[in-house]
Each structure stands twice: as structure tokens, then as C-alpha cells.
Amino acid sequence: MxxxxxxxxxxxxxxxxxxxxxxxxxxxxxxxxxxxxxxxxxxxxxxxxxxxxxxxxxxxxxxxxxxxxxxxxxxxxxxxxxxxxxxxxxxxxxxxxxxxxxxxxxxxxxxxxxxxxxxxxxxxxxxxxxxxxxxxxxxxxxxxxxxxxxxxxxxxxxxxxxxxxxxxxxxxxxxxxxxxxxxxxxxxxxxxxxxxxxxxxxxxxKGLLRAEVSLTTGTQDLHSGMVGGAAINPLNVLVQALSQCVDAQGHVTIPGVMAELPPVSEAERASLQRTAALFDLAKLKADTGQAELYSDQAQELLERIWLRPTFEVHGFEGVQTEPGVIKTALPYAVKAKITMRLVAGQDPDRVLQQLTDCLQAVHPGITVRMLGASRxxxxxxxxxxxxxxxxxxxxxxxxxxxxxxxxxxxxxxxxxxxxxxxxxxxxxxxxxxxxxxxxxxxxxxxxxxxxxxxxxxxxxxxxxxx
Ligand SMILES: [Zn+2]
Missing domain, CATH: 3.40.630.10 (Zn peptidases)
Structure with missing residues (x-):
């Protein structure tokens, strides 16, 4: 144009x-x-x-x-x-x-x-x-x-x-x-x-959904030898549940989310292809401190960043963080800090429900608290x-x-x-x-x-x- x-x-x-x-x-x-x-x-x-x-x-x-x-x-x-x-x-x-x-x-x-x-x-x-x-x-x-x-x-x-x-x-x-x-x-x-x-x-x-995902399974830390294998480790369960949301290639796998994505027009794909031809992949690598990327194709990376939702785990609460020390205890209450970047047309409330269903299918005690959402x-x-x-x-x-x-x-x-x-x-x-x-x-x-x-x-x- x-x-x-x-x-x-x-x-x-x-x-x-x-x-x-x-x-x-x-x-x-x-x-x-x-x-x-x-x-x-x-x-x-x-x-x-x-x-x-x-x-x-x-x-x-x-x-x-x-x-x-x-x-x-x-x-x-x-x-x-x-x-x-x-x-x-x-x-x-x-x-x-x-x-x-x-x-x-x-x-x-x-x-x-x-x-x-x-x-x-x-x-x-x-x-x-x-x-x-x-x-x-x-x-x-x-x-x-x-x-x-x-x-x-x-x-x-x-x-x-x-x-x-x-x-x-x-x-x-x-x-x-x-x-x-x-x-x-x-x-x-x-x-x-x-x-x-x-x-x-x-x-x-993109829009942004920010949420805290919690699981509490007791009232105190437990000895991993005395009751490990018998008592539920909420951190193990939470990690299992989070792994249902995204695969190792970075694709969101929460049931329903990808199926309901709004379609992308042919004209937009053509425009994205033109921009991908200008895109400086080497510079992206340099700017990100040589971060490992999911692909080395500019168009695929731009589609991921612009056109597809993401699911990211940023951190945990209620877990051990002291470097080099492993305390042989099971935690009893853990939280994960997560975000999803949503594409235009996705309804944050709908995605929150799909996310909650996905996590609770692993353990019904998992709760999801939305901290903010924008479209x-x-x-x-x-x-x-x-x-x-x-x-x-x-x-x-x-x-x-x-x-x-x-x-x-x-x-x-x-x-x-x-x-x-x-x-x-x-x-x-x-x-x-x-x-x-x-x-x-x-x-x-x-x-x-x-x-x-x-x-x-x-x-x-x-x-x-x-
Ligand atoms: Zn700004």
C-alpha cells in the first residue's frame, strides 16, 4: 500500500x-x-x-x-x-x-x-x-x-x-x-x-491474561522419607497440570483454545510474509542474548509472536529457592505465576475457563485466580x-x-x-x-x-x- x-x-x-x-x-x-x-x-x-x-x-x-x-x-x-x-x-x-x-x-x-x-x-x-x-x-x-x-x-x-x-x-x-x-x-x-x-x-x-494457579494439599511441610510416596506433593501435581497447557514446542495445548482462534485472512498472511522477508533474524538473536528459539524461520517466529496465543510459567511460590540446598521436605501449598498472551478476538473469560478446566482435570483442588486480563x-x-x-x-x-x-x-x-x-x-x-x-x-x-x-x-x- x-x-x-x-x-x-x-x-x-x-x-x-x-x-x-x-x-x-x-x-x-x-x-x-x-x-x-x-x-x-x-x-x-x-x-x-x-x-x-x-x-x-x-x-x-x-x-x-x-x-x-x-x-x-x-x-x-x-x-x-x-x-x-x-x-x-x-x-x-x-x-x-x-x-x-x-x-x-x-x-x-x-x-x-x-x-x-x-x-x-x-x-x-x-x-x-x-x-x-x-x-x-x-x-x-x-x-x-x-x-x-x-x-x-x-x-x-x-x-x-x-x-x-x-x-x-x-x-x-x-x-x-x-x-x-x-x-x-x-x-x-x-x-x-x-x-x-x-x-x-x-x-x-495481543491481549494478556495474568493468573495465579494454586494447590494446597495440607497444613505443613512433610518429611519426604517418612510420608513421601504416600502424601501428595502439590508441586509435583502442579507441574503435571501446567504441562497440559503447553507442549515442548511452545504450542498451547489447552483443549478448545486453538480450535476457537479467529481465522487469519489470506491478505494478512501475505502481508506477514512480506514483513518476514525484511525481518532481521540475526538481530533478534543478538537482541535476545542468543536465546534458543523454537524455529529458525522468520515467518514461523512472527506467526508465533503475532498470531498465536502463548502460555508461560514465570515462577513459583511456596517452593525452595535457596541455591545449592535441597531440603528433603514436601511442600504443602504452592502457587505458579502464569500468563497467556491472547490474540485479537479471543475472550479472556472464555480462555480462563478453558485453562481452569484443563488444570482441574489433573487435580480438582487446583484454583486459578485471575490477576488481570486485557483483550x-x-x-x-x-x-x-x-x-x-x-x-x-x-x-x-x-x-x-x-x-x-x-x-x-x-x-x-x-x-x-x-x-x-x-x-x-x-x-x-x-x-x-x-x-x-x-x-x-x-x-x-x-x-x-x-x-x-x-x-x-x-x-x-x-x-x-x-
Ligand atoms: Zn510504552
Whole structure:
């Protein structure tokens, strides 16, 4: 698919965007560094008090640009809603980014994660590329066009602060404050990553089911010689039960789950095959520290990551973890921490029931407690918004984008699909995997910031006329 470049692009690029970047890039960097200094780690409750001051700082950047801002409270962490009215004749666009970040305790950090540094054309710091930097380049694209008197759609921006902890209250925020939101013609999200060197439009994301699987068979640890073989070892049973859920090739084997998967169209398979041809398998191996993979075929790996559900055991509770020591005791109460990544169209409640049935067939005493669930998302690629996004990537990043899926989850997206029914989601990446996404030494390249700014400017310019 190709998009059409904006008729006045060369002129706008040379006379408006480049001069703005030359004058404002330092400010953008300073603002990014200011936002990174808030350690807005949503997975840690003792950091939740960072969110409101951070959103106030963002608000102080946006108000001089003409946005009206409001903090939307929730029982968890708040969001910031900002509104810019341009013209009643033009459509509304809703833009989403998140201002919370991953924890940053990896020992490989060479800088202090929340004391940002500008070095070699990159801003280092937790949250730089995920997602504070892309939020700022988008925001400045709006400001630049607005200042130059160029046509813009009406814009609402929402910044969430619970994305990295599963967006537990985001749906509630949308419902509680529904009257503050206009009806968007489409929703723009910049919280995804390039496919290697290629700009990427993510059209499919997975959902996530998180659960704790428990089995209790007594009230105290038991001697493995005195009663071993007579008393049930709940850990043995739990491992047996978990092994029914996935095979050694990584295929989910929970009865019913694969049989009920939504079909994948021929067009999508063809698109995936094209992306697989661009996919850098050697880089994936390097990025994963030479992890052992289930296949050495790019297409098979992408199908696994994008199109098929997963089942993962992450850890156990109630078990011995002391290295090198084996206490000859049977545990009496054990838990497994598990997740499943679900594809678009799978119902988490239905899968939870299938999972529970599968485990309880091994031992009826096994209980499954759901800790959180979000649905996968699928965005049709054959609409004018996607065409505009393709043209924008060509204009801003100088390369045609790849349509990609993701095994990741952005919890806000299914809530948008639920509340703003029919508004296409458009996900344009600005980040690179090599930016240290969810990893140590996270950074945002100024070149990505510049090109992301141009891409967003082109996209918003074309939406004004749609
Ligand atoms: Zn993110």
C-alpha cells in the first residue's frame, strides 16, 4: 500500500518544520529530560505520588501551546486530558501516549536511570523512548503546525500513567469522564517500535491474561522419607497440570483454545510474509542474548509472536529457592505465576475457563485466580487513516513502513475500541528496539525525535482535510 504525499509537503518541510526543529530541538530535549526526572514507575505503589506532579509538568508544557488541560482521577493513577479546538468543520483526533515507565533496576545501566543525560545524539534515561520522547515529538508537531497557521484537525490528547502496570483503571477513566471526550474520527498511538530499520505501523496487538494457579494439599511441610510416596506433593501435581497447557514446542495445548482462534485472512498472511522477508533474524538473536528459539524461520517466529496465543510459567511460590540446598521436605501449598498472551478476538473469560478446566482435570483442588486480563486488538489496514499513516512514514522517516503485529499489549487500546466504537486505531512507531525498550540504558535518538516529529506533522496535516 502506498499513501499520497501532502501536496505542499516540500514547502512545509523546508519552510516550517525544519526551522522549528532548528529553533526548538534544544527545548524539546530539555523538556524530555525534565519529564524523565519523575520516576513514574506505575508497577511500584510507592511511586504513584509521582504521577500527578508529572502530569502537572506536562500540563505546564501544553497550556502555552493552546491546550486546555484536566487531570482525570481514578482509584489508581490519573490521566491527563488536553484539548485543542481548531475548527468546527474539521474532524476530532484522539492522541494517546503514556507517561509512566518500567522499573529500572537492571545492573547494566551505565547512567542513573532518572538522571537523564544527552550523549552522542541520544537522550538516556528510563522513559526516554517509552513513551515520553514520542509523546513530546508528537506534541511539538501539533504546536509547530498550529503556530504556522497550517490546518490541523481538532485534537484531544490523553496521557495515561498506568500503562506499564496493565491499564487497570483506564476503561473506568474513559467511562467516568466520557462527557469530556469528543467522538474521535480516529485514534493515534505512538507507543510501538520499528521493525529493524523500517518504520512500522502496528495493526495487531495481543491481549494478556495474568493468573495465579494454586494447590494446597495440607497444613505443613512433610518429611519426604517418612510420608513421601504416600502424601501428595502439590508441586509435583502442579507441574503435571501446567504441562497440559503447553507442549515442548511452545504450542498451547489447552483443549478448545486453538480450535476457537479467529481465522487469519489470506491478505494478512501475505502481508506477514512480506514483513518476514525484511525481518532481521540475526538481530533478534543478538537482541535476545542468543536465546534458543523454537524455529529458525522468520515467518514461523512472527506467526508465533503475532498470531498465536502463548502460555508461560514465570515462577513459583511456596517452593525452595535457596541455591545449592535441597531440603528433603514436601511442600504443602504452592502457587505458579502464569500468563497467556491472547490474540485479537479471543475472550479472556472464555480462555480462563478453558485453562481452569484443563488444570482441574489433573487435580480438582487446583484454583486459578485471575490477576488481570486485557483483550487483543486488531486494526483494519484498508482505510484512509492507514493510507495517511503510510504516507506520513514515507515523508518523515524516508521509508515505506512495514505492517507489523506485536506480541505486546497496550491495555488502553481495547478500552478505546469499546468506548469509541468504529474509530480506527493508528499506531505509528517512533522507537527502535535498540533504544533499550524495557531494558537497561533506555535512550531516544534525536534523529528519531526529528523524524517522528515530521511524520506526525505529515499525518496530522493530512487528517485536517479528510
Ligand atoms: Zn510504552
Amino acid at each position: 502506498t499513501g499520497t504525499q501532502h501536496p505542499n509537503w516540500e514547502q512545509i518541510h523546508n519552510q516550517t518544520l525544519e526551522p522549528y526543529l532548528n529553533a526548538q530541538l534544544d527545548t524539546m530535549v530539555q523538556q524530555l529530560m525534565q519529564l524523565i526526572r519523575y520516576p513514574s514507575i506505575s508497577q511500584k505503589p510507592d511511586h504513584w505520588d509521582q504521577m500527578e506532579p508529572l502530569l502537572n509538568a506536562v500540563s505546564a508544557i501544553m497550556q502555552p501551546m493552546g491546550f486546555e488541560t484536566e487531570i482525570l482521577q481514578s482509584p489508581g493513577c490519573p490521566s491527563l486530558l488536553a484539548t485543542l479546538r481548531t475548527s468546527p468543520e474539521r474532524p476530532w483526533v484522539l492522541i494517546y501516549n503514556h507517561m509512566d515507565v518500567q522499573p529500572a533496576e537492571e545492573p547494566q545501566w551505565t547512567t542513573t536511570p532518572f538522571e537523564p543525560e544527552l550523549r552522542d545524539g541520544r537522550v538516556y534515561g528510563r522513559g526516554s523512548t517509552d513513551d515520553k520522547g514520542p509523546a513530546l515529538s508528537t506534541l511539538h508537531a501539533i504546536h509547530c503546525l498550529q503556530q504556522a497557521g497550517l490546518p490541523l484537525p481538532n485534537i484531544q490528547v490523553i496521557y495515561e500513567t498506568e500503562e506499564e502496570s496493565g491499564s487497570k483503571h483506564f476503561g473506568q477513566i474513559l467511562d467516568t469522564y466520557r462527557d469530556r471526550f469528543e467522538n474521535p474520527a480516529s485514534i493515534l498511538v505512538s507507543d510501538t517500535i520499528f521493525e529493524g530499520e523500517h518504520p512500522a505501523i502496528t495493526y495487531r496487538l 487483543g486488538c486488531f486494526s483494519a489496514v484498508d482505510n484512509r487513516f492507514m493510507q495517511a499513516a503510510v504516507a506520513a512514514c514515507q515523508a518523515g522517516f524516508g521509508r515505506e513502513p512495514a505492517f507489523v503485529g506485536s506480541g505486546g499489549t497496550i491495555g488502553a487500546l481495547p478500552e478505546f475500541e469499546r468506548v469509541f466504537v468504529g474509530a480506527p486505531l493508528v499506531l505509528i512507531a517512533q522507537s527502535l528496539m535498540s533504544d533499550g525498550y524495557h531494558a537497561p540504558n533506555e535512550n531516544f535518538q534525536l534523529q528519531q525525535m526529528r523524524n517522528g516529529f515530521k511524520t506526525m506533522a505529515h499525518y496530522l496535516l493530512s487528517l485536517a482535510d479528510l
